[in-house]
Structures are given as structure tokens and as C-alpha cells.
Amino acid sequence: MKKNNTVSLQEYNTFGVAASTPLFVEIKSSLALQEKLKDEAFKDALILGGGSNILFLADLSKPVIKISIPGIRIINETEQIAVVSAGAGVVWHDLVMWCVANNLGGIENLSLIPGLVGAAPIQNIGAYGVELSDVFYDALCINRKTGESRIFNVKDCDFGYRDSAFKNDLKDAYVVTAVRLALTKKNHNLKTNYGNVKETLAQMGITKPNIEDISKAVVQIRTNKLPDPKKLGNAGSFFKNPIVPKGECARLLLQYPNMPHYHIDSNFDKIPAGWLIEQAGFKGLKKGKVGMHDKQALVLVNYGTLYGKLLWKHAKLVMEGVEKKFGISLEPEVNLIR
Ligand SMILES: Cc1cc2nc3c(=O)[nH]c(=O)nc-3n(C[C@H](O)[C@H](O)[C@H](O)COP(=O)(O)OP(=O)(O)OC[C@H]3O[C@@H](n4cnc5c(N)ncnc54)[C@H](O)[C@@H]3O)c2cc1C
Incomplete structure (x- = not known):
């Protein structure tokens, strides 16, 4: 949808937040893409697929190239x-x-x-x-x-x-x-x-x-x-499962003997971020129109806001909570688009 000479991106992201771009083009072949990339106006364009792993934090000043190459x-x-x-x-x-x-x-x-x-x-x-x-x-x-x-x-x-x-x-x-x-x-x-x-x-x-x-x-x-993005805006797992040195995992296990963890290699273990988020008290916790899902603590859910920055604010709160309780820094899996 075009409004004030900008194109709305709300239907192009599974969080369903409002954002706009000054220029939007859909590309259906490699040749068309090569042509478009020659155009100075599209130099810094955001390359967009299904919008299921991005969070728009604000309106974009750059163009968007939506990839629709079939076959x-x-x-x-x-x-x-x-x-x-x-x-x-x-x-x-x-x-x-x-x-x-x-x-x-x-x-x-x-x-x-x-x-x-x-x-x-x-x-x-x-x-x-x-x-x-x-x-x-x-x-x-x-x-x-x-x-x-x-x-x-x-x-x-x-x-x-x-x-x-x-x-x-x-x-x-x-x-x-x-x-x-x-x-x-x-x-x-x-x-x-x-x-x-x-x-x-x-x-x-x-x-x-x-x-x-x-x-x-x-x-x-x-x-x-998992919540269906058509009914509840989300981008699947918002954070990556942290991979920590084995010594760090052992330190945590002394304090939390029931903590789930998985062997990665001789140096590292993986800890499920969903468990850390749940233990830090965020599973199912809703703050206004955003929150972590009640069945899957790793999924940040949009309960009706148009503002991506509110979702990001909540994600940062979760990161702070986990850091404070476990000393582990969660890293977003979702791409933040500013
Ligand atoms: C309910 C739900 C469940 C999910 N479950 C999983 C899961 O189990 N495992 C998993 O790995 N992911 C999962 N995801 C995340 C997401 O589905 C994947 O990351 C998916 O690959 C994103 O595809 P997209 O086309 O929507 O990418 P977009 O969100 O459009 O883009 C993601 C990133 O890729 C870049 N990009 C997109 N297309 C191209 C291209 N053609 N060339 C270069 N760069 C490109 C974009 O610029 C952006 O940085 C889930 C998401 C949701 C909503």
C-alpha cells in the first residue's frame, strides 16, 4: 500500500509492525536484479524475503528489493x-x-x-x-x-x-x-x-x-x-541458544543442577535460551502489547503494537533479566532493521 509517497511494509513482516520505505520493487529474475542493482537509487536497498526474520525498528530511509524469483x-x-x-x-x-x-x-x-x-x-x-x-x-x-x-x-x-x-x-x-x-x-x-x-x-x-x-x-x-504469525505477530525464536565454554556451563550447573545443556564439542556446550528466559520469569509475561509466548518462551510476540521499537525494548528487558540472573548475554537471532 502506498501512502504519502511511501510504501507500507506492514504486510511484509511477520511481526506485523508498521514501517515504510520510500521505494519498493519486486524482482522476478536474476537479470532483472542485475539491472536494478545498477540503479544508484537501489544501492543500499534492503533485500527482503518473506520478512519472517526481521524486526523493523522505524520507517526506512532506504529502498526495499523484494525477491520473488520462482522455480x-x-x-x-x-x-x-x-x-x-x-x-x-x-x-x-x-x-x-x-x-x-x-x-x-x-x-x-x-x-x-x-x-x-x-x-x-x-x-x-x-x-x-x-x-x-x-x-x-x-x-x-x-x-x-x-x-x-x-x-x-x-x-x-x-x-x-x-x-x-x-x-x-x-x-x-x-x-x-x-x-x-x-x-x-x-x-x-x-x-x-x-x-x-x-x-x-x-x-x-x-x-x-x-x-x-x-x-x-x-x-x-x-x-x-509455535504461534501462527497470521494470528499473533512473531518471528519465531527471537534469540539464539547461547553457546558457552564448558567451564561456564559447569559453574551454572553447580547453582542450577537441573539446567538443560547440550554438548557441542570438547570446548563448548549449548544452553536453551527458552529455559533461561523462563527461569528469569519472562515466559508468558505480557507487558502492554508485547511479551514472550506462554508456550515457547523464546518467541517474542506482538499482541497488537504497530511499533517495532516496543518489541525491541521488551527484548532488551529480557536480555537484561537473563544477564542479571545467569551472567549470560543473549544474542538476537532476528535481524534488526533500523
Ligand atoms: C513462526 C516462525 C518460526 C520459525 N522457525 C524457525 C526455525 O525453526 N528455524 C529457523 O532457522 N528459523 C525459523 N524462523 C525464522 C525464519 O523463518 C527464517 O530465518 C527464514 O529463513 C527467514 O526467511 P525470510 O524469507 O522471511 O527472510 P527475511 O526475514 O525476509 O530476511 C532475513 C534476512 O535475510 C536477508 N535476505 C533475505 N533474502 C535474501 C536473499 N535472497 N539474498 C540475500 N539476503 C537475503 C534479509 O536482508 C534479512 O537480513 C521462524 C520464523 C517464524 C515466524
């Missing part, structure tokens, strides 16, 4: 593996459904993650024991300054936990136009050990699951656990 196809295959290419504008869950329907395994645990394919490598999306990096083949990208195409392999992307080179050294340097995944055609490597996937499959009466069963179980779990 899913198999570009190469052997007896075991198919390489699937998906345009950056494909809805992630549609890609998962397409793969499941074609019996291509590897991303069924990532069912129902909101957003578009192009954003998936940015934070190396993950859920239920699988990360994008597990099946990533490469990504086609365009250099924002030069307009040149470049293929990024898994090493170039430097993937980490909810992290990649695109969030660090290469921040705002490239636009992803397509992502290619190496998926199994048979002997799928099924992962049912994470969260309550196994229990849900058992409840569904399934003892020998296939990839479709796992996808259905994940959809069921997520639908029960």
Missing part, C-alpha cells in the same frame, strides 16, 4: 542423489513439500519454517536436528556492487549455528538468487531423535516412518507449539 527443478542426478535448484523467491515450505512429494529426502525436518528459499543460507536455517548446511550443494549469488554472478559452495558460506558468512564478512555484499540442495533419492537418512518427533510419530501410529511421515510429524509439532 524448482532437478538439475543433476545420480542413482542416489538429486541436486534440486530452487529460486530465491520460492516459499521454503513449498520446496519442502515438492521434495517430499518427489521422494527426495533431507529437508523434511525443516517443514513449515516460514520464509523464502533465498534467506535459508543467510542464517543456515535449522530445526529438529537438521540444518540447511547438511544438504547444501551451493548457492547462486549476485555481487551487489559489481552485479557479477558467483557460486558459493558450502565452504564459502562458512555456515555455523544460525550463522553464515552472509551475516558476517559478506553482510549485505551478495543477493542469493537460487539455492541448490543435494537430496537423497533412496536410503534416506531419517532423523527422528530430536525434540518429540519420535513420540509424535508413535502417537500417529507410525513405526516405520518415511520422509512424508516425518514432515507431517514436524508440521504437527510446530503447529501446536
Whole structure:
């Protein structure tokens, strides 16, 4: 919607906060993107996918390029593996459904993650024991300054936990136009050990699951656990789960023997941020029109404000509370757009 020569971004972010941009364009091909990037007016544009991992703190002074590049196809295959290419504008869950329907395994645990394919490598999306990096083949990208195409392999992307080179050294340097995944055609490597996937499959009466069963179980779990952004504005987990040195984890365990923690490697453990937030008293706590969700303490929820900065204010309160109680600094997973 255009108002006072600006375009509203309210329907383009899953928090549903009000923000506007002076210039908005939707791009449907790599060529069109290369052309647009030559335009000085779009030099500093925000690249927007489905808006499910951003929080607008104010109106933007910069333009927005919304990526809507379509298309899913198999570009190469052997007896075991198919390489699937998906345009950056494909809805992630549609890609998962397409793969499941074609019996291509590897991303069924990532069912129902909101957003578009192009954003998936940015934070190396993950859920239920699988990360994008597990099946990533490469990504086609365009250099924002030069307009040149470049293929990024898994090493170039430097993937980490909810992290990649695109969030660090290469921040705002490239636009992803397509992502290619190496998926199994048979002997799928099924992962049912994470969260309550196994229990849900058992409840569904399934003892020998296939990839479709796992996808259905994940959809069921997520639908029960996470607030639907169409009804309650949110961006999923607002914070990353902190990864702390083992010594730090041991110190906390002396004080909180029931604290959940997961082994990362010989030096580090991961502590669920949701547990820390709950223990600090913020789970289900609503302050005016914002708060942390009552079923999932990690999810910051918009109960009706138009102001992103109020959500951020509450997030900072939560961060302070956790820091004070545990001495741990939470880091936002969501991208703050100022
Ligand atoms: C209910 C809910 C549940 C969620 N659950 C999960 C989960 O389980 N696991 C998980 O990992 N995430 C989860 N998320 C977060 C979110 O879905 C993912 O981060 C998703 O990949 C964001 O996609 P998007 O298209 O909406 O990105 P956007 O929010 O539009 O953009 C995110 C960032 O990527 C950049 N970007 C977007 N597209 C491109 C592109 N083509 N090229 C370069 N940069 C780009 C943007 O500039 C921005 O910095 C959840 C969100 C919600 C609302």
C-alpha cells in the first residue's frame, strides 16, 4: 500500500509492525536484479524475503528489493542423489513439500519454517536436528556492487549455528538468487531423535516412518507449539541458544543442577535460551502489547503494537533479566532493521 509517497511494509513482516520505505520493487529474475542493482537509487536497498526474520525498528530511509524469483527443478542426478535448484523467491515450505512429494529426502525436518528459499543460507536455517548446511550443494549469488554472478559452495558460506558468512564478512555484499540442495533419492537418512518427533510419530501410529511421515510429524509439532504469525505477530525464536565454554556451563550447573545443556564439542556446550528466559520469569509475561509466548518462551510476540521499537525494548528487558540472573548475554537471532 502506498501512502504519502511511501510504501507500507506492514504486510511484509511477520511481526506485523508498521514501517515504510520510500521505494519498493519486486524482482522476478536474476537479470532483472542485475539491472536494478545498477540503479544508484537501489544501492543500499534492503533485500527482503518473506520478512519472517526481521524486526523493523522505524520507517526506512532506504529502498526495499523484494525477491520473488520462482522455480524448482532437478538439475543433476545420480542413482542416489538429486541436486534440486530452487529460486530465491520460492516459499521454503513449498520446496519442502515438492521434495517430499518427489521422494527426495533431507529437508523434511525443516517443514513449515516460514520464509523464502533465498534467506535459508543467510542464517543456515535449522530445526529438529537438521540444518540447511547438511544438504547444501551451493548457492547462486549476485555481487551487489559489481552485479557479477558467483557460486558459493558450502565452504564459502562458512555456515555455523544460525550463522553464515552472509551475516558476517559478506553482510549485505551478495543477493542469493537460487539455492541448490543435494537430496537423497533412496536410503534416506531419517532423523527422528530430536525434540518429540519420535513420540509424535508413535502417537500417529507410525513405526516405520518415511520422509512424508516425518514432515507431517514436524508440521504437527510446530503447529501446536509455535504461534501462527497470521494470528499473533512473531518471528519465531527471537534469540539464539547461547553457546558457552564448558567451564561456564559447569559453574551454572553447580547453582542450577537441573539446567538443560547440550554438548557441542570438547570446548563448548549449548544452553536453551527458552529455559533461561523462563527461569528469569519472562515466559508468558505480557507487558502492554508485547511479551514472550506462554508456550515457547523464546518467541517474542506482538499482541497488537504497530511499533517495532516496543518489541525491541521488551527484548532488551529480557536480555537484561537473563544477564542479571545467569551472567549470560543473549544474542538476537532476528535481524534488526533500523
Ligand atoms: C513462526 C516462525 C518460526 C520459525 N522457525 C524457525 C526455525 O525453526 N528455524 C529457523 O532457522 N528459523 C525459523 N524462523 C525464522 C525464519 O523463518 C527464517 O530465518 C527464514 O529463513 C527467514 O526467511 P525470510 O524469507 O522471511 O527472510 P527475511 O526475514 O525476509 O530476511 C532475513 C534476512 O535475510 C536477508 N535476505 C533475505 N533474502 C535474501 C536473499 N535472497 N539474498 C540475500 N539476503 C537475503 C534479509 O536482508 C534479512 O537480513 C521462524 C520464523 C517464524 C515466524
